[in-house]
Amino acid sequence: MDLIKLHMDNAEDLLARRISHLKRPFIARSILTGLDYRLLASLSALRSTVAIPPATIDASQPLQLFLTVFYGLQQNLNATIEVLDDLADSLDASAHPYIEQAFQLAAITPEPDAKLPASSDLSRKLLVTHAAQLPEIWLQQGLQDSDDTVAAICVQRLGEQRQKDQQGLLKQYSQSKAPQTRLAALLALARQGCPAAAEELTEEPTATLQHSLPAWHAACWLHPEKHASSSPLALAFTGKPVVLPQLIEQMEHATSMADAYQAWLWLTARNLPHYPAIQAADAPAQHVAPTPGTQPDTGAASRWVQQQNWHAEQHYFLGQPLTQTGLGRLVHHFTGRCVPLLATHQQLQGQPSTERLTGFCLPDVQPTPSAEEFSDE
Numbered sequence: 001m002d003l004i005k006l007h008m009d010n011a012e013d014l015l016a017r018r019i020s021h022l023k024r025p026f027i028a029r030s031i032l033t034g035l036d037y038r039l040l041a042s043l044s045a046l047r048s049t050v051a052i053p054p055a056t057i058d059a060s061q062p063l064q065l066f067l068t069v070f071y072g073l074q075q076n077l078n079a080t081i082e083v084l085d086d087l088a089d090s091l092d093a094s095a096h097p098y099i100e101q102a103f104q105l106a107a108i109t110p111e112p113d114a115k116l117p118a119s120s121d122l123s124r125k126l127l128v129t130h131a132a133q134l135p136e137i138w139l140q141q142g143l144q145d146s147d148d149t150v151a152a153i154c155v156q157r158l159g160e161q162r163q164k165d166q167q168g169l170l171k172q173y174s175q176s177k178a179p180q181t182r183l184a185a186l187l188a189l190a191r192q193g194c195p196a197a198a199e200e201l202t203e204e205p206t207a208t209l210q211h212s213l214p215a216w217h218a219a220c221w222l223h224p225e226k227h228a229s230s231s232p233l234a235l236a237f238t239g240k241p242v243v244l245p246q247l248i249e250q251m252e253h254a255t256s257m258a259d260a261y262q263a264w265l266w267l268t269a270r271n272l273p274h275y276p277a278i279q280a281a282d283a284p285a286q287h288v289a290p291t292p293g294t295q296p297d298t299g300a301a302s303r304w305v306q307q308q309n310w311h312a313e314q315h316y317f318l319g320q321p322l323t324q325t326g327l328g329r330l331v332h333h334f335t336g337r338c339v340p341l342l343a344t345h346q347q348l349q350g351q352p353s354t355e356r357l358t359g360f361c362l363p364d365v366q367p368t369p370s371a372e373e374f375s376d377e
Helices: 003-022 027-051 064-074 079-089 093-106 123-130 134-145 150-158 164-172 179-190 195-203 214-222 232-237 240-249 257-268 298-307 324-333 339-348
Strands: 274-276 292-296
Touching: 003 027, 003 064, 003 123, 027 064, 027 093, 064 079, 064 093, 064 298, 079 123, 079 324, 079 339, 093 123, 123 150, 134 150, 150 164, 150 179, 150 214, 164 179, 179 195, 179 214, 179 339, 214 232, 232 240, 232 257, 240 257, 257 292, 257 339, 292 339, 324 339
Parallel strands: none
Antiparallel strands: 274 292
């Protein structure tokens, strides 16, 4: 078999699996680390198949798009961004995950005095999000960006520096008219122990908080009575076991089933067996894989809750108590869309966090690792 084709097929399969894994609320770090090791080995073997700097980028072939951007970012950052920007307006949304994976894996390390390229909104967002070190000049340019998402990411990065002399600047951005930028600043200040910012964050309307998953989660946790009724996901974000019966009841109704099950997963990290939504009355009960057209077994959910010894006043997330030990355990073992929320909790509780706050999107309903992955074995 052609060795290049073998590596191409392997890279395509592993990349698709990586994209799928990172859509999950949480994924064991060991799974992602093993996958990345194999993916980067194939990418090393394929380096000679891509011209750098690229003259063009074939956006119709997802793997070729990924390879060109991945190698280009490492070897000729500005030229690659220029070519990518020419395509930005015409790129189909299905191509975006492949471009984002290229930025994630390329480990971009710009020169300290490099200027942020005059790029499309997509390129600027990915550059300021995934640069391993964000040059100060990029940070300052990004803070003034007209795109709310780009500016908000730079406010996050500013907050991560945790320098007291920057609190005045964060307070300035907390008054921004742009919702993502304002939420990013309020959350950064709350993480740094500013009670006024934490209070202001909890006063934001739910519709505004939904622009930022970490901010919404923090507001629900800080003020559960105000936000718990806004959606099933908000119920889970309160972290209180008392909401579990309500989530189970919501899983029995078609209109709230998907959101309630997603909320159940975020709070408990416990997969539930599923049944076909429609089956003959005399058919034996039979569990099936969670897919469209199935419904969670709420009886199994109720039995599981009865077996737990959860404390009513304790906050929980992904099945673990939100204590220093519980959070440390989650951060050590898991990554995925839970990471910004874990970092938020650590710093709201006065603990240092090395996790980056990235992403402003809400979680999709995705299959998740089983609860057994939380074991020490």
